[in-house]
């Protein structure tokens with residue numbers, strides 16, 4: 562399995578099975594059979610020493626699939642379900658190591674090379690329809706695409722917006738691939754290699770896009786990326802976040818919760834954030850005028866359009 566795998570792409574049934582096996586291994590079902598427990602109590606029973614983010618992501622998924630229950634919405638306290646699902650016996654690789662990852666509170670190492678490239682290609686295909694739907698909502702540009710991947714969103718924007726230009730920023734190896742993908746738009750494309758927070762991405766862009774980037778990071782980096790976007794956008798421009806979505810009470814949708822668990826397995830601090838968190842980052846970055854939309858092509862995601870508004874200045 563592709564270790565960065567999109568949960569939907571690798572099959573929700575496999576991910577559910579891995580979550581159930583991990584819950585058996587961590588003693589979650591046994592602990593809840595005795596009495597309801599808070600996340601802290603489950604962590605103690607499971608031998609999870611430090612952070613509980615990964616355990617929380619597992620419990621969110623277990624509750625969403627009915628393997629355990631959450632008696633009070635928004636509260637990290639769980640109880641047994643009417644029946645406990647049996648072990649599925651998933652192989653001990655990738656998500657099959659979920660219990661170890663949660664106990665150690667340490668992500669599996671990221672894949673490089675072919676696997677990472679296959680993941681980027683998968684994203685480009687999976688995101689093409691959403692990119693085409695979003696393109697006309699990005700204005701006339703110029704566009705700044707932070708964490709561009711293979712440039713799917715920039716390509717759709719340039720295809721849909723004659724004469725507009727785009728700046729794409731990502732790691733050097735990735736942005737080089739994006740350049741090759743966008744060869745047909747060569748004269749309208751600028752490539753910037755490096756961490757978007759420090760790379761010379763310029764200022765005055767009509768639209769700055771963070772598409773499927775924030776879920777890779779912890780809250781500190783998420784806030785910094787929003788600040789980067791706010792500093793790079795024109796006074797009358799728009800910062801656009803497109804990402805996976807989870808409800809405020811983390812009760813669903815299942816795709817978002819599975820993806821959050823995926824981030825718990827493969828990233829140091831990644832998560833799928835509720836919209837209130839995204840709004841907080843944008844507002845703190847000086848972009849308080851926020852409009853929320855959904856894309857028909859990505860119903861489990863969310864798109865936020867954020868502008869400066871008249872009274873708030875972007876911090877220098």
Ligand SMILES: C[S@@+](CC[C@H](N)C(=O)[O-])C[C@H]1O[C@@H](n2cnc3c(N)ncnc32)[C@H](O)[C@@H]1O
Pocket residue numbers: 684685688707708709710711712713714730731732735755756757758771772773774777
């Ligand atoms: C999941 S991919 C999404 C790619 C593309 N935006 C899309 O939706 O198809 C996330 C990309 O963001 C890049 N990325 C994450 N953090 C970044 C940062 N701080 N600076 C530059 N690129 C970053 C990653 O290297 C990766 O290519």
